[in-house]
Amino acid sequence: MEPxxxxxxxxxxxxxxxxxxxxxTESVDEAEDAVQEVFLRFVGASGRYRDDGRPLAxxxxxxxxxCADSHRRGAMRADELPCDEVLADPSPGSGSADRLSAVRRAVRALPDEAREIVELKFDQGLTAVEIARVTGLSRFAVARRIGSALSDIREALASEEGDA
Structure with a gap:
């Protein structure tokens, strides 16, 4: 690919x-380093990349x-994902702030693979086919896991509302 x-x-x-x-990642610095590494690897692999119109996947x-390589090296802890910076907060003082916090907790409680698929779908806007490419799963497995994760999130929210 040309410069x-x-x-x-x-x-x-x-x-x-x-x-x-x-x-x-745990910090902004680690995220910035990771992004730089992503684009360096992309440039290094550009001979193998064929532009199909959606390079985001x-x-x-x-x-x-x-991120997996860094995690294996011990530079990251997957149990503390900083989703708060990714999801925008609603206006202060609104009841939706509590609801958004509850959704964040429910997403964080998902198993790692399910959480990643939900993030790819709803934060990144990828299709099931694109998520399948990223994760190495079939598109049908992705669709099933999205459905299951959403069901788990709904149950967690209903349980939390019942506790309140």
Missing amino acids: AGVRRLVEAHYSDVYAYCRRH YLLTIARNV
Whole structure:
């Protein structure tokens, strides 16, 4: 891919890749390092990349691998994902702030794979086919896991409302 094409790709998808990496790192600095590594790996692999019109799934696949590599090295802790920075807070003082906090807790309580699929679907806006490419699952498995995760989130919210 030519330098102008890479520049356009970085400009178009930097914030999406950063959001993904931020959720899977402990700090802003680690996320920025991970994003830089993602685009370096992309440039290094550009001979193998074929532009199919939606490169975000390819970039998020690289991001997933970069974050997993860093996690294995002990630089990240997956049990403390900073979702608060990714999801925008509603206006202060509204009842929806409590609801959003409850949704965040329910998402954090999901198993790692389910949480990642939900984030890819709803934070990154990927389709089931694109999520399948990122995760290595079939699109049918992705659809089943999204349905199951949403059911778990609904149950957690209903349980929390019942406790209140």
